[in-house]
Amino acid sequence: MIRKETVYRIGRIGKPHGVDGEVSFHFDDDVFDRTDAEYLILDVDGILVPFFMDEYRFKNDETALVKFCDFTTQEQARQLTGAEVYFPREHAEADDGQLSWAQIVGFSVRDAETGKVVGEIHSVDDSTINTLFELVTPEGDDLLIPATDELISDINTEERIIEMNLPEGLLSL
Template sequence: MIKKESVYKIGKIGKPHGVDGEVSFHFDDDIFDRVDADYLILEIDGILVPFFLDEYRFKNDETALVRFADIDSQERARELTGCDVYFPREHVDTDADQLSWAAIVGFKVVDDRSGAVVGEIESVDDSTINTLFCLLTTDGNELLIPASDEFIVEVDAESHTITMDLPEGLTEL
């Protein structure tokens, strides 16, 4: 059984494309192309299921047209519409300089001064010029922290932690 901790979300399946089982795949991270993936993981009714790729082609920078093995009709493809798509963390290069924003969702943020875990990254907001980590703190609150290089001390991809030198008082906001 595939566990949620071993994968990270990279996109969502859109509508079927044509009649032979091809679907549109709206992605946030093109890791599936960069590491030559054999399969993607779809969440179906709360269960993570691997689907092997037959072929794909890019429609634009955010959408690919994908054909999965054994999905050979528009009806079968329609069943996948709206499914979240995940990628296995084990296939991701652990070089911190190569990690995408999507790959660090689920990482713990550690305060460099105290060594305490501030929270877990739930999402990354890169819709503005100032990218933000959206954290769920250890006491259950939401907190926004600037994802600035000047605050990031170390990224440890193997232990899924980011150590940050946070400005005093930022975690009390």
């Protein structure tokens, strides 16, 4: 059984494309193309299931058209519409040693000075020039932290912790 903590979300399945079982795949991370991925993991009714790919091709920078093994009709492909797509962390980390923004969702952020956990990363906003970690604090509050190399002092992928040198007063904003 595939456990949620061993994978991370990279996108979702869109509508069927054509009549031969191909689907559109809207992705946030193209790790499946950078590694020798034979399969993607889909959330089907709350269960993480591997689906092996026959082939895929890019439609644009955010969408690929994927043909899964044994999916030969539009009706079969339609059953996957809206499914969240995940990728194994172990394969992604072997990619090039660099973590993508999608991979760090779920990591905890710890203040390097105090050692206190500030919150858990729920998403990364990279829509502007200043990328932000969107955190949820242990108290349940939302918090935005700049995601800059100057503030990050260490990343522990095994413990899933990012240690940051946070400027004084940032947490009280």
